[in-house]
Amino acid sequence: MSEVPESCLYTKDHEWLRLEDDGSVTVGITDHAQEALGELVFVELPEAGAGLGVGDACAVIESVKAASDIYCPVAGEVTEANASLTEEPELVNSSPYGDGWVFRLRPEDAKALDQMMDAESYGRFLAEVED
Amino acid sequence: MGKQTHLYERHVAAGAKIVDFGGWDMPLHYGSQLDEHHAVRSGAGIFDVSHMTVVDIDGADSRNWLRRLLANDVERLTAPGKGLYSCMLNPAGGVIDDLIVYRQQGPGYRVIINAATHDADLNWMHKTAADFDVSIGERTDLAMLAVQGPEARATTAPLLPEGLGEQALGLESFESLDAANIFMARTGYTGEDGWEILLKPAAAGKLWDELITAGVQPCGLGARDTLRLEAGLNLYGQDMDMQTSPLVSNLGWTVCWEPGDRDFIGRPVLEEEKRSKGSHRLVGLVLEDRGVIRAGQRVVTDAGDGRVTSGGFSPTLECSIALARVPSAAGEHCEVEIRSNFKPARIVRPPFVKQGQILV
Known part of the structure; x- marks a missing residue:
């Protein structure tokens, strides 16, 4: 059973979001997602300053198996990407909710976060897909 | 549920991630495909290829x-x-x-x-x-193990029935022996030294357990694919088929x-x-930029377009490599279209890696 921290919000694409104290939102992929993808060998990151809409393919994660897009869960402007992943993509496997975060953005509208699943809902969603 | 080899329960017990391969439930990896790959290049690994x-x-x-x-x-x-x-x-x-x-x-x-x-x-x-x-x-009554890597033969020989180990160590490449209900050949699909061994299921289970105890790494189909790609060995259905x-x-x-x-x-x-003189040839590609080449991607050469047949990340080279079918007259450089980006690659002659050495 994969890890689903209470401190994050979730999407059906198995991405997590966390609202930070400064109002920015950190985005990554869930434990379930990294497990399903297998060991990561390459991550292509968005550039700081990029304006993203909901659903924009904004990053690429390549594992030993396949390439997957990361879709932007809320509209906003990218403030930072996790440069450590360039040299150590495996951080996404070892610490999907910590050092393996992918990028941060400043949301256009913080209310958009209300549309996301909380840990309990995502847990139920996972129970269905993992069945 | 697909067909299962005689060693299936052992794979599950060892924590293997099981996938379908040609109607068989086979281990993809036992935790880390990359570790399994490196074990075969530097020590010894064992594959159930029954x-x-x-x-x-x-x-x-x-x-x-x-x-x-x-x-x-x-x-x-x-x-x-x-x-x-x-x-x-x-x-x-x-x-x-x-x-x-x-x-x-x-x-x-x-x-x-x-x-x-x-x-x-x-x-x-x-x-x-x-x-x-x-x-x-x-012969559906036989299991098949592949023990591969620079230490594979030396580790396996003492575990074989009396007298067989010495005889097996005398085999040259592509030679086999058939004795004491064991068929062994000095062959493989990894670019490393080793044996492929056919034997009765009970004996296969015993040998598998003893090899694991001796420190040999169990390896799944994931590592098998990256090892064979580095070795420049074709995969049927991907690099060749009825049309080629x-x-x-x-x-x-x-x-x-x-x-x-x-x-x-x-x-x-x-x-x-x-x-x-044939219009096309199958070549190796080494990506000169970051990213991962995948099967099906377009290859642009000075002599026309080609197509990637197998691609992936090479754990030994630490970059992406591929096999591709390109126009025969293609030069030494090309570009691979990866997700709408054109990335430079070198055209090389496979293998990329043989017996632990990078050759490209």
Whole structure:
């Protein structure tokens, strides 16, 4: 059973979001997602300053198996990407909710976060897909 | 649920992630595909390849039939135990499968073919054998292990039945022995030294357990694929199929043209293709930028477009490599279209890695 921290919000694409104290939102992929993808060998990151809409393919994660897009869960402007992943993509496997975060953005509208699943809902969603 | 090998329970107990491969439930990895890959390059790894099909050929016409069936020539097997790699072609020169054939004592041969092509291969064998005095017997009673890596033979030899280890250590590349209900050949699909071993399921389970205890890394299909790609070895159905000939699959060396009157299936079409110098060839690619090449991607060369047949991340080179079919006149450089970006790559001659050494 994969890890689903209470401190994050979730999407059906198995991405997590966390609202930070400064109002920015950190985005990554869930434990379930990294497990399903297998060991990561390459991550292509968005550039700081990029304006993203909901659903924009904004990053690429390549594992030993396949390439997957990361879709932007809320509209906003990218403030930072996790440069450590360039040299150590495996951080996404070892610490999907910590050092393996992918990028941060400043949301256009913080209310958009209300549309996301909380840990309990995502847990139920996972129970269905993992069945 | 698919078919399971005799070692299936051991894979599950060892924490393997199980995937479907050609109708078989097979281990993809036991935790880390990358660790498994490196173990084979630097030490020893063991693969359960019992899903592969073993076919024993017997009867007075065995040799004559195989000389008709295969593009390589079993006449080259000058003594019992010797083996060779060959394609089995259709009349249009397309590859039905690739295989290894070993000469046995007496008139018989042992042929090892792919799992995914099992039905097509056996149908074709029976069809072509109609006018020959041969029997074609599938050996479903045997398990098959591949122990691979620079330390594979030295680690395995002491675990074999009395006297067999010493005999096995004397095998040259592509030689086999058949003794004490164990068939062993110095072959593999990784670019490393090692053996492929056919034996009864109970003995296979015991040997598997002893090898694990001896520190040999269990390896899944994931590592098997990256190892074979680095070794420049084709995967049937991906790098070649019914629509491609050996000549455009980097396998021209496996076609035995002499004697000129050996009428193997597909020969007239291959001869015509050879005369016209062939329009395409299968080459290696080394990506010179970050990213991962995948099968199906377009390759742009100075002589026209080609297509990636197998691609991925090479754990040994720590960059992406691929096999691609490109126009024969392509130069040393190309670009690969990866998700709408054109990334530079070098065209090289496989293998990329052999016996732990990077060759490109």
